[in-house]
Amino acid sequence: MDLRNTSRFLRVFFLFFACALGNNVTHHSRKKRSLLLPFKTVCYGELGCFSNGPPFFNPIWRPISLLPLPPALLATYFLLYTRRNREEAYGFSAFNMENILNSPFNSSACTKIIIHGWLDSISLTGWTQELKERFLDMYDDNIILLDLFPYPSYSQFATNTRVLAAQITQLIRFIEKAYGYPPEKFYLLGHSFGAHTAGYIGKRIPNIGRITGMDPAGPLFQYTDNVVKLESSDAPFVDNIHTNPGLTIFDGLGTFEDTGHVDFWPDNAHSRGCSLTLLRIVLTGRIIPDFIENLPYCRHFRATEFMIFSFGQNGCYFVGVECRSWDSFLEGQCNCGSRGERCRFMGVFSTPAPHKTRYYLRTGFERPYCLHQYQIIVFFELLSEQMTYESVEIVLDLLLEGETKIQEKVKLNINLIVKKQVHHLLVTSKSPLGRPTVAAATLYRPINIKTIKHNTRTEFGAVVEAIEINYLFPSPKEETSTLLC
Numbered sequence: 001m002d003l004r005n006t007s008r009f010l011r012v013f014f015l016f017f018a019c020a021l022g023n024n025v026t027h028h029s030r031k032k033r034s035l036l037l038p039f040k041t042v043c044y045g046e047l048g049c050f051s052n053g054p055p056f057f058n059p060i061w062r063p064i065s066l067l068p069l070p071p072a073l074l075a076t077y078f079l080l081y082t083r084r085n086r087e088e089a090y091g092f093s094a095f096n097m098e099n100i101l102n103s104p105f106n107s108s109a110c111t112k113i114i115i116h117g118w119l120d121s122i123s124l125t126g127w128t129q130e131l132k133e134r135f136l137d138m139y140d141d142n143i144i145l146l147d148l149f150p151y152p153s154y155s156q157f158a159t160n161t162r163v164l165a166a167q168i169t170q171l172i173r174f175i176e177k178a179y180g181y182p183p184e185k186f187y188l189l190g191h192s193f194g195a196h197t198a199g200y201i202g203k204r205i206p207n208i209g210r211i212t213g214m215d216p217a218g219p220l221f222q223y224t225d226n227v228v229k230l231e232s233s234d235a236p237f238v239d240n241i242h243t244n245p246g247l248t249i250f251d252g253l254g255t256f257e258d259t260g261h262v263d264f265w266p267d268n269a270h271s272r273g274c275s276l277t278l279l280r281i282v283l284t285g286r287i288i289p290d291f292i293e294n295l296p297y298c299r300h301f302r303a304t305e306f307m308i309f310s311f312g313q314n315g316c317y318f319v320g321v322e323c324r325s326w327d328s329f330l331e332g333q334c335n336c337g338s339r340g341e342r343c344r345f346m347g348v349f350s351t352p353a354p355h356k357t358r359y360y361l362r363t364g365f366e367r368p369y370c371l372h373q374y375q376i377i378v379f380f381e382l383l384s385e386q387m388t389y390e391s392v393e394i395v396l397d398l399l400l401e402g403e404t405k406i407q408e409k410v411k412l413n414i415n416l417i418v419k420k421q422v423h424h425l426l427v428t429s430k431s432p433l434g435r436p437t438v439a440a441a442t443l444y445r446p447i448n449i450k451t452i453k454h455n456t457r458t459e460f461g462a463v464v465e466a467i468e469i470n471y472l473f474p475s476p477k478e479e480t481s482t483l484l485c
Contacts, residue, residue: 042067047166052159055225062220062228064155068163076167079122079145081132082106089145094167097174107179110187110209111142113168117192117217118157118253119297122147127304131189134311134348144171146194154249158220161193165200172205184209188235191304192217192253195230195240202234203227212350213240215303218255219248231259232356238262239350241306242269244299253300262353264346266306266318266363268326273365274298280366309368310347315432316370318346319472320359329360332424335375340474361472362428371428374406377468378423378441382416383461390416394460396423397442400469403434411446439467439484 039053050068057065071094078097079089084104092099112135114128122128122145132143148164151157175181187210188198195213202208213230221229232238238260246252254269277298310318322342323334336343344350344359363369378396393413400406408427445460471480 039065040067042070044071044163044166046170047071047163050159050162055227056159058224058228061223064220066156066159068159068161069156071163071167074160074164074167075149076164077147078171079147080105081136081143081145082109083136083140086136094171097171100171100175101178105142105175105179106140107181109141110139110185111144111175111181112187112189113144113146113198115146115164115168115188115190115194115197116148117190117194118154119150119152120148120191121150124150125301127191127301127308130308131304134308138311155220157193158217161197162200165197165204168197169201169204172201172208183207184236188212189214189307190230191215192300196221196228199230199234199238202230202238208235210237210239211235212307212347213238213260214307215243215254215300216240216259217253218246218257219253222247222255222257229255229257229259232261237352239346240264241266241303241346243267243271243302243306244297245269253297254303258356258358261356262320262344262350262359263357264318264320264344264350264359264361265326266302266320266346266361268360271299271302271363274302276366305367306363306369307347309370310345310349313368313370316368316372316430317349317473318361318363318370319373319474320344320346320361321373321472322353322357323360326360330426332375332377332426334360335470336472336474336477336480338477340476340480343472343474345474362426364430371430372432373472374400374427374429374433375470375472376400376408376425376427377470378425378464379420379466379468380423380441380443380462380464381420382418383463384419386416386461387419388416392416392445392460394443395446396425397444398425398427398467399438399440400427400433400436401438402432402436404429404431406433433469433471436469436482436484439469439482440464441467 039051041049041051043049052065052067076094077091079091080103081089082104090103114131116128128145135141135143172186183205184207186208188201189212190198191214195216198211202211211234216230239262240260241264242254244252244254245256321329321334323329328334344353362371362373364371391413393411396410396412398408406427406429410425412423441464443460443462466483466485469482473480
């Protein structure tokens, strides 16, 4: 165990000892005082004062409101990476941040600060290191990772984020003063509690460049006052990725609220494939280092995975589509609009939208998760002899060919009294279709026990007149849409 880890271990040991001792010795006196002063305030020098009263107390959504621990007990440590020290971090604590003056920090480059959340640290999970590598592959920037002790109490960690935010604010202010470095060049990325930590920083420093919330924590934060949580006024651009919403920590660690300028809901925040993820880490022998990330909280950490793979994999980028509901999106009712204005990239390439809205997208079960998405519109006409006052279930068998081939089989319920019909569907593929050259659709009624028992006609007559294929990508429609007759 190196000196830094030993020091952190001792601080944590004395923290637990002091808490236990304090609970036994001063219980009665604190109980008596709390009847007179139910809320308290602590002050930590230049970091400021912190109260556990409203708005940080809410009888419904934040009934447990603790005071943050002293900064000496947080064991906050900064790890700076650049392309000049990509493999070996330049580390310094929150109490000697002036050491950054002797570091490889590049004052002409932008700075990304990555903040992890509850039950997490650099030694427990690898996502912060992976994200750091992706950034340095693309940009010659400063990447600062936060390394914190994974404090086991959810409610205590939740309130500790306020002191952590004050410490990071001190570092940013120091860099601003030492290098004449503007706040617009900082990009904060936070997972879970880290997202709200970034929000507190944005509240302290106007015009921080951008904040990305990766599944911002929900319990003790959602439905509270804006002062308590990450929200859109904390930076000129705030974007969120939601993957695991819940009202309590037992059903989900993320928030149900859309608090950014742009909020992405991949798979409607019900990420798929955690069993495959478990299989992957077992086969690769990473069961121990990736335990927290991929076993009990797989869906919560899936937001960090999406961020890592948002840099583009073989020409595939995560694209969210503005739609009134998840069901409407799955039914193929939404596309990117005439100029691509109703679609946004999710992740690193995300951009502001003309208005706050929710974006939906489909993702794959396992890495790299990205899927190419297509809205398909099928125009067909019923044969005259088929027209009756009846609603029936038919099967649409679709074939698309371009650079690759896509086949899809979908069940539709149609009204036989309507002669000319238009039906939408959403199709996804791991490989891009490219410019479509062939599109064919077959419509038929399925044969099953019910139709045989009732002697129902199984033949079905319809003529497919045209198929429109819209690639869901934020570009003008003439570049992404094909109509084949």
